[in-house]
Amino acid sequence: RKEVEQDPGPFNVPEGATVAFNCTYSNSASQSFFWYRQDCRKEPKLLMSVYSSGNEDGRFTAQLNRASQYISLLIRDSKLSDSATYLCVVTHSGGYQKVTFGIGTKLQVIP
Amino acid sequence: DAGVIQSPRHEVTEMGQEVTLRCKPISGHDYLFWYRQTMMRGLELLIYFNNNVPIDDSGMPEDRFSAKMPNASFSTLKIQPSEPRDSAVYFCASSPRGSGNTDTQYFGPGTRLTVL
Numbered sequence: 492r493k494e495v496e497q498d499p500g501p502f503n504v505p506e507g508a509t510v511a512f513n514c515t516y517s518n519s520a521s522q523s524f525f526w527y528r529q530d531c532r533k534e535p536k537l538l539m540s541v542y543s544s545g546n547e548d549g550r551f552t553a554q555l556n557r558a559s560q561y562i563s564l565l566i567r568d569s570k571l572s573d574s575a576t577y578l579c580v581v582t583h584s585g586g587y588q589k590v591t592f593g594i595g596t597k598l599q600v601i602p
Numbered sequence: 603d604a605g606v607i608q609s610p611r612h613e614v615t616e617m618g619q620e621v622t623l624r625c626k627p628i629s630g631h632d633y634l635f636w637y638r639q640t641m642m643r644g645l646e647l648l649i650y651f652n653n654n655v656p657i658d659d660s661g662m663p664e665d666r667f668s669a670k671m672p673n674a675s676f677s678t679l680k681i682q683p684s685e686p687r688d689s690a691v692y693f694c695a696s697s698p699r700g701s702g703n704t705d706t707q708y709f710g711p712g713t714r715l716t717v718l
Contacts, residue, residue: 534693534709535645578645589658590635594644 492517495581497593504600508569512596514579515561524555524562527578529595535578538564569600606710608694614716620682623713626675627696635707636669636679637693645693651677684717691715 496515504510516524524541539546541553541562552565566573579593607626615621627634635650649659654671662669666685671677681688695709 534711536709537707590647590650592637592645592647 494518494591495579495593497579497596499594499596501597501599504569504598506569506571506600506602508600509565509567510569510598511563511565512577512579512598513561513563514581514593514596515559516579516581516591517560518581518583519557519560521560521581521583523582524553525580526553526562526564527580527592529576529578531575535592538577566598569598571600571602574598574600606694606696606708608692608710608713610713611711612714612716614718615684616718617685618683619717620680621684621688621715621717623679623692623694623715625677625679625694625710627677627694628698628708629675631696631698631708632674633697633707634671634677635695635697636677637695637709638690639693639712640690648679684715686717689715689717 494517502510526538527535528538529535539548539551539553541555543555545554550567554563562579564577576595576597578595582588582590606628609624613621632653636648637645638648639645646661648661649669650657651671654674667681669679691712691714693709693712695707697707
């Protein structure tokens with residue numbers, strides 16, 4: 492089983508729709524969780540951290556479910572500019588920090 | 603700040619040749635990471651440094667790969683000899699002091715390597 496698993500998609504959604512992605516992780520000792528965004532042929536950039544209590548940033552909501560070992564990202568009122576690949580990131584410590592990226596979920600918002 | 607700088611941006615070479623990728627982290631950042639990204643495997647951490655010291659190199663695929671950080675403002679990733687399966691985008695990222703967490707990792711634009 493991969494340490495971090497994501498559905499690679501693509502998710503094709505109409506403009507204005509709500510879309511949600513999940514990401515599962517295998518290490519129950521994982522400590523920190525993040526969503527990164529990567530545009531085509533560009534570098535990844537931090538979108539938002541994921542806190543235990545859940546957090547929201549405008550149209551974006553991230554949640555963590557430790558019991559089931561998954562994190563989620565919800566995008567409301569999708570815009571064409573949201574089209575990108577969304578990478579799930581999990582870190583844990585085993586003497587030193589270990590960082591694992593998911594393969595990413597591709598989102599295509601269509602007019 | 604110019605951000606993380608990587609060179610070259612594109613590299614095309616023939617199998618068996620030596621390839622050297624370069625990275626200049628953001629000034630003042632104590633952590634430096636090297637990643638490789640392919641369609642099949644996604645983004646993989648190869649190695650990371652803290653204060654110029656390699657901390658975790660468990661992601662380095664084999665002995666053909668080596669990385670150095672001779673000072674706080676420069677790092678290299680070398681592949682010798684290169685093979686077609688090394689074709690990928692190689693990213694360098696840096697992170698500020700005391701974090702080590704990805705919430706403050708800043709990625710460079712990447713080097714697109716093609717080995718023929």
